């Protein structure tokens with residue numbers, strides 16, 4: 291299903307690129323219907339324009355004014371300046387979609403004016419290959435139709451869970467930040483592979499395929515993670531030796547603490563921003 295709306299990305303960084311890449315490769319939005327704008331980085335806009343054949347716009351007001359859907363894809367610290375700059379050209383006929391971590395819909399609504407529909411989302415960078423685990427929630431002025439539009443857009447870049455806004459910080463800690471935890475672990479496994487005598491190329495290939503295999507296996511089994519790792523572990527074998535070391539260093543508790551800290555940080559991001567004058 292193609293969405294016949296003009297979409298402007300305010301912010302043209304990693305996350306915007308991942309979503310644009312997913313939307314275009316799945317043919318959900320025509321490239322000429324997408325515009326990207328950022329904060330004075332013409333080189334980056336040129337790259338995005340050439341790579342995805344979309345439009346770019348140096349003037350953020352024009353980019354905002356001409357869009358049906360405006361996707362806020364700047365860092366939380368830039369949210370204040372970004373919204374202050376564009377808010378006078380936003381109308382209630384437009385839909386604001388935020389991918390910004392931590393910022394509640396109420397904060398966006400209060401800044402923009404009472405009737406502006408807002409949908410808050412949390413995708414992840416696997417959007418670029420159509421495999422994001424995204425969650426979306428609606429602000430108080432967003433209708434079912436708005437939610438459906440955003441669900442359709444984000445379905446093009448992976449799976450979509452509709453959640454309560456109170457759950458968004460948890461989503462951010464698990465799925466928004468999630469890819470980074472796995473890449474961090476992959477980096478460690480690659481270092482270990484080289485130390486154990488494999489070439490960089492060999493270790494890269496082996497680790498990558500191991501992760502892909504785990505992902506596909508998870509998609510095709512009803513077994514729990516415990517059952518799955520126990521399946522790998524022979525008593526007195528190699529895996530037991532490895533898992534024993536992870537357990538000795540409290541690996542699972544560390545991961546739980548890491549996710550917990552990411553969730554806390556998401557909450558803090560929403561609280562630490564200055565109030566914007568209307």
Ligand SMILES: NC(=O)C1=CN([C@@H]2O[C@H](COP(=O)(O)OP(=O)(O)OC[C@H]3O[C@@H](n4cnc5c(N)ncnc54)[C@H](O)[C@@H]3O)[C@@H](O)[C@H]2O)C=CC1
Nearest residue numbers: 300301302303304305328329363364365366368372390391
């Ligand atoms: N990178 C990730 O894995 C994920 C990021 N997010 C959220 O997406 C947002 C963007 O993150 P990244 O793409 O990683 O950041 P990034 O640093 O790669 O890109 C930020 C973009 O915002 C632009 N920008 C800054 N101030 C602006 C302004 N006033 N008006 C318009 N554009 C402005 C910058 O020029 C840049 O193009 C953040 O709020 C983050 O919380 C959400 C999910 C995952």
Ligand SMILES: O=C(O)[C@@H]1CCC=N1
Nearest residue numbers: 391462465466467468
């Ligand atoms: O690190 C961050 O703040 C963003 C939000 C989720 C993933 N990256």
